[in-house]
Amino acid sequence: MNLAIVTNILTPYRIPLFEAISRQVDRLSVLLMAETEENRDWILDAYRFDADVLPGFHLPIRGRETAVHMNYGVTERLRRLNPDLVLSGGFAPANWGALLYCAKHRKPYLAWGELALRSCAGGSRLRHGLRRLICGLSSGAIASSSEAKHVFMHYGIDEKDILLAPMPIDVDYVNSEVAACRAHPGFRDIKSRYPGPVLLSVARLIDAKGYPQLFDMYAEIVKTRPETTLLVVGDGPERERYVNHIAARGWGNLHLVGHVQWRDLMTYYALADIVVFPSLADTFGAVIAEGMAAELPVISSIHAAATEDLIEEGKTGFVIDPLDISGSIQTILKVLAMPEEELRRVGHEAFLRVRNIGIEGSARRMIEFFHSKVKPGASRAIRHR
Template sequence: MKIVLVTTTFAIGGAEKQVRDLAAMFFEKGHEVLIISLKGPTQQIVPEGVKLIELFGQKSVVGLVGVVWRLSKILKNWGPDVVHGHMVVANIISRIAAIRLRNVVVVSSAHSVNEGGSDIRLLAYRLTDRFSDMTTNASQHAVDSYLKMKASKRGKICVANNGIDFDRYRFSAEVRAHVRSEFGLNAETPLCLAVGRLVEAKDYPNLIDAFARVVKILPLAKLIIVGSGPLSDSLQQKVEDIGLSSSIQLIGMRTDIPELMSAADLFVLSSAWEGAPLVILEALASQLPITATDCGGVADNLNGFGRLIPVADSVALATGIVEELSLKRVRNDPVLIEARRNALDRFSLEAIARRWISLYKALYLRKIGVELQ
């Protein structure tokens, strides 16, 4: 098959990472793959064998019209079997750009219950829904939210889980010692790790407030927050204002997440809202204990493992962190081994890629009038 993956950006983020990994897997399985990024910056590594086209769209009416026109021209010349949009802007634009294409499957994937959609974007989503063969979201909670918002209709939206390469996320005692040494930590220092863009959805102020309570009980505990984003300066200022600079480090964007997960004792997710965060799967694959807020598809991903905390409750989050750290779990704990095995069965990248190809083929046959029994 010839598959075009259209993404709003190709920066560092869970949705962009999923596009990258799916593109690599599709190519490995013998499909021709093109990634089209509507605007910058590009921060992902383009998989071998996969072509990337960047349109560098501008945020204006003229800019959007130009992007639609250029995308339409690229699609016509490339002749895809599937046009698969990722994230709200890419979904709307790819639907419009593919209108004139015959017998081309158009899929629109959202990755959260809230992708920053304004009322105007939601209206555009509704109006262009007719041009999409299927809309997906990353969890049942997110699908239900989209139905409630009338962003799509029953029968035209389904759950499509994200997947990860589990081979990249394996605990290593040697790596653990090396990374902890890099941060000046000894073997006994309780280390918490949070990973995600520094944006409102991740609710890092809640995590910082919670950790202020944690260090009153566990004074040696440390927290590393990985990520970049518009709230970077304000979060750093908050850490300094409450006197936690020696306990909390914001280390910016990193590419060594598997290594950092080996070094940590606990993964913490403090989000106010989510779709089905890949980083939870990465922690499960790393056999890393997890304390996370109960939002979006987090509970679905954990599937009974880990510790769930109410959203926006710093006291409960602090209690969950302290209780989990106090267990002093080792990485060969049978519970952590089983958590990894359970996640692998459901979310391996290869299995997810196979499901996508099956969906593409089923939608194509339906499009040309072949009914499946």
């Protein structure tokens, strides 16, 4: 199979998936809208597939963290590549160009996305109309969550034409690296800097990630468990305001770590006893899956799409509504009070659950879905390596 993917940027958690796909097809070409975006500070590892940035410009929009990508030349690029199928993530001009190419050359076009149900309620009629049009002309879709699946169905794609494939992460890498960190000779000294349980939260420093609510929770938690540490990994526009707030409250055990490259993040998962993801709006929430891959109990927001697909209350993790501060505090304190062996059991069950969305298995399911959408004789067989 000759496959083309159109997406906005490369990310640390997409690269392993694209590499796994590339090993199972004859050719993979990834067309990017930009090298990076304003709210991303990643340093990417080398990758082993073809990826090129489309020509274009980037239009800043007030109220948006990232610019709108205005790319051109995608139809000509796809004409030269002559893919059997195009997987296209989003509704930007490059996605429309890919759709037009597929319509003209009678090639399958699959929509791909991390979408939220709230997007069905807000926005203009034009926006909804354009989304309904692009979905109506698609051969199907790959949904990164059950919530995204419902959005694609809302815009007119039949359920039978949608593959539910939660955002895959490199589960085995996370699990082995975190275990290696814990086994390192110097780890015990680092862990001893935190006398009590360590809560870990990883996200951009913006209010939409639920940090004001998390700080309110922490204020009450330390009244009962004063030895509790909260590590916040990430950076963002609200950093200075949060620093001032923490200083005013005199919280010596609450640390804003700053931005950490993805591979270095494994050290913080090793230090953590519990992961808390209090987002108020998230189209997936890769941190949830990463925490589960690290065999940690995860306390996850109902407003993150991954929660529905990955968290089974009390078995693979715990669920909170961050807007219910009191209820969230009770849940966190309950988990903090659980015996260590019980926490280990939940962490292990979480790991077993998230292994289902590992890289290789997800790539295989996606490619099988691609082949189901390509006309017989139009593509070659899946390669086995």
